[in-house]
Amino acid sequence: MEPIQKTDSMKNQKFFLPFLLSVIVPIFVLLIFAFLGVSEVWNRKISDSFFLLLPSHNSFSKDVVIVDIDEQSLAQYADNPDLGRWPWKRTVYPILFSYIQMGAPKLILVDILFTESSEDDSSLAEANRSFSNISHAVNFRTDIGAQVDEKKEKNRKFEIPLPKDSPFPTFNTVSFPNGEIGETTPFVHAVNIIPDSDGTLRRFAPFLKWGDSHYPTIAYQGFVGSGTAKPYLEKNFLTLSKNDKTFRFPLGKSGLIRSYFYSEKQIREIPRYSAGGVLQSQTMIQTGQAESEADLIVPPGFFTDKIVLIGTSAAATHDDVVTPFGLFPGVIAQAVFISNMIENHTLYEIPEIWGGLFAVVLLTIGTYVLFFATHHWLRIAFPVFATAVFLVSFYVCYRFNMVLPPSHFVTSFPVSYLLGYAYLTYIEGKDKRKYNSILRNLVDPSVVSHALEDLESLKKGGEWEITAFFSDVAGFSSISEELSPSELARLLNEYLSAMTEILKSNSGTLDKYIGDAIVGIFGAPLKNALHPELACKASLTMIQKLAELKASWVEKNDYTESARKMKIRIGLNCGPAKVGFMGTESLASYTMMGDTVNLASRLEAAAKDYGADILVSETIEAACRDHFQFRFLDRIRVKGKDQPVQIYSLLNTKEKETKDEAKGEITYRRAFDFYTGQKWKEAIQEFEKAQEFFGKKDAACQLLIKRCEVLFQEPPGENWDGVFSRTTK
Structure with missing residues (x-):
């Protein structure tokens, strides 16, 4: 059967409209979302949802522990004038430092700001002079109308040599540790957190800028410990050389690094020791209540070769942040950032263009399947297949600490298939109405x-x-x-x-x-x-x-x-x-x-x-x-x-057959046998008998009788097969 002929314009139209609806329109939507910055937010929100479902393939660093000023620490010393209310007097911290130092930690990172003047600053300054592995917190701010302060000589020792045009976040105001504390501290680190536009903390900066100068954050300082590293920028990567090893960290927008937050279970199981327990252990040693380290509530050995963060989780300290796994104390997030850098667990956010191209490829294939595939089951199977391809691709990237931008596929593919199905339904409905109209007349x-x-x-x-x-x-x-x-x-x-x-x-x-x-x-x-x-x-x-x-x-x-x-x-x-x-x-x-x-x-x-x-x-x-x-x-x-x-x-249905018709059929067939045997006289006689059953004017009998008479006069020959060849239609 010849196929229905189609003109080139018809073919182009049949290809263009599906392609327009199922590919061009979704791409246009993606471009609008990208221009408005919506896709970036969605990428992170959707990837957070996937991370909640996927098993963690990295483990939190064993080198990081927390000394936590928690609710128990405040309640334990409720009657103590120095410890029963927040903030604690600064004379308490040297006691913590001293006890932690008994375990020989790599570095003590203080996640508490001492930027205001206090009569107890000298005690902290003395602790700084005694211990060379303490790093104090610095707070960076952007004050409206404020100009960058002229940096004093005392702060230059904390600067990190990096190009002035680096992408890291820039601030115009910095609060260093106050007075003697700032002058004597061996190290400083910025404790700023930079949440995304939706308020969720997913990224951190290794450095912050004050004017053209760079300062380390708590993540970077925890990574280098009490040593040093050689940083340099290479395209969208920060490369750090430490102990003859090279580490590369992917930098996103504004010089921020996407954090790998492990799993909720791992975060909750980060080693956290109550500051009250540390102080009580110190008292037990001083009063001789502990005969061995095992008798202590928090043995000093817990801090050996560790990066120790001193932070707060008590409600009165108001130091909670929103993470992909919910609300956690800020010190927990800082510990995650440090672990990310130590173990090189940071995530590389694949540029959005690749997520868009990935989606476009699937949209194009989906358009072909939806409109041009001959097997209808593919229309149902392909969305499942495409979703599986996307999820597998996302998971494979995730296993390699990369984040495939998910919003492009999650947004465009349903839009594409919905528009495609709507158009297909309209076309098939139109076709069905046309063929229905034709068929109902047929x-x-x-x-x-x-x-x-x-x-x-x-x-x-x-x-x-x-x-x-x-x-x-x-x-x-x-x-x-x-x-x-x-x-x-x-x-x-x-x-x-x-x-x-x-x-x-x-x-x-x-x-x-x-x-x-x-x-x-x-x-x-x-x-x-x-x-x-x-x-x-x-x-x-x-x-x-x-x-x-x-x-x-x-x-x-x-x-x-x-x-x-x-x-x-x-x-x-x-x-x-x-x-x-x-x-x-x-x-x-x-x-x-x-x-x-x-x-x-x-x-x-x-x-x-x-x-x-x-x-x-x-x-x-x-x-x-x-x-x-x-x-x-x-x-x-x-x-x-x-x-x-x-x-x-x-003639009729079987049940209406008469006896005369049955006899006539037998007689007629006998006559036809004589006819095919070229016995013309016998054939004519039998055909005439058949007429008695079918009627004297039976056309078939008369036709065969005349044919026998002609053949009697002009015999057909021995090879005649008894078949009459019609010469007219």
Whole structure:
């Protein structure tokens, strides 16, 4: 079957609109979101959600511990004037430092600001002089209208040599530890936290800038410990050389590093020792209550070779931050940042352009699958497949400490598929309405819904066994000449409507009208194994219906006498044929093609010679002989075909067969055997006997008698096969 022809403009339109809706529009939406900064926020929020579900593949550093001024520490010394309220007097901290130093830690990081003057500053200054591994907190601020303060010489020892145009966050005001504390502290570190625009803390800076000078943050200072590192910037990476090892940290916008927050369980299990327990352990040593280190609440050995953070978690200290895992004390977040740098667990945020390209590739493939794939199950399977590809890709990147931007796929793919499905639904609905309109004029409405369930197959068609139906009105030209145009139109409408209704009610499909002729198909577009029987039933019903119409016309004295005596001839044949919509994209009809169809047409024309109302092929007779009465007529070779075929007249249903008709059939077949055996006289005698059962004017008997008389005069020869070759259609 030839496919429906499509112009280049039609093809381009069919490709452009799906591509526009399923690819271009989602990309445009992504560009708007990227321009507004929405995609960046969504990337981090969505990735947070995934991180909550994915198992952690990194472990928190064993080198980091916390001394926590918690609720227990405040409650334990509620009656102590120095410890029972917050903030603690600064004379308490040297006691903590001293006890921690007994365990020989690498560095003590104080996550508490001492930027204001106090009468106890000298005690902290003395501790700074005694211990060379203490780092005090610095607070950076951006004050509106303030200018960068001129840096004093005392602060230059804390500066980090980095290019002035580095991307790190810049501030115009810095609060260093007050007075003697700042002058004597071995190290300083910034304790600023920089949450994202949604208030969640996900990133940290290794350095902060005051004017053109760089200062370490608590994360960087915890990484180097009490030693040093050589930092230098390389594109979007910070490279640090420490102890002959090189570490590379990916820098995002504003010089911030995306933190790996491990898991909620690991965060809650970070070693935290109550500051009250440390102080109590110190008292136990001083009073001799502990005979060994094991008797202490917090043994000094817990701090050996550790980075020790001293911070707060008590509610009164107001030092909570929002993390991807919820609300945690700020010191916990700082500990995570230090662990990230020590263990090189920071996350590389893949640039958004790659997340967009990843999404575009899947959108393009999805568009092809949705609109052009031949297997409909792919439309359902591909979203699952694409989601799986995205999740696997995200997870693989995550395992390598990279973050694939998720918002592009999560946003664009549903939009793409929703728009695509909406457009596809509209197009298929439009197609179904078009084909529904066509089919309802061709087929019984009850069949239409079934045929439209697989619209693509319906449009494509195929080749399978059908029954071809041809009918024609005998002598219609003469009838039409006797009628006025309006009467002719009325006659045709009445006749064709009645016949078509019978065709459709028997699951037949109207192929076309050719003037008064009707061409029909049984067994398509909806396959039906009973198509030969349905065709026979419809044909007999049409003959009966025509008799009813003629009786009505006679009663009404309608039309002309010729019209009232109208006869029709029907030809039926079943076999393989090509069926489907053929024509152009804008004008197509459901039709059939092939030898099976041609033979049915020839049988309808041959019916006139045999005086048969319904002439059928041997395939119809073989399929329906158990239910219908057939009369054998001849073996013929139609024009344009070498293969002979046996032809039969369809008389009635099997149960209505009479004894005379059965005897006549036997006699006729015996006569035909004489005929094929070239026994012309015997054949003529038997055909004449057959007429006694079928009637004196039986056309088939008279035709064969005349043929025998001719062949008697002009014998066909020894090689004659008994097949009559028709020279006309």
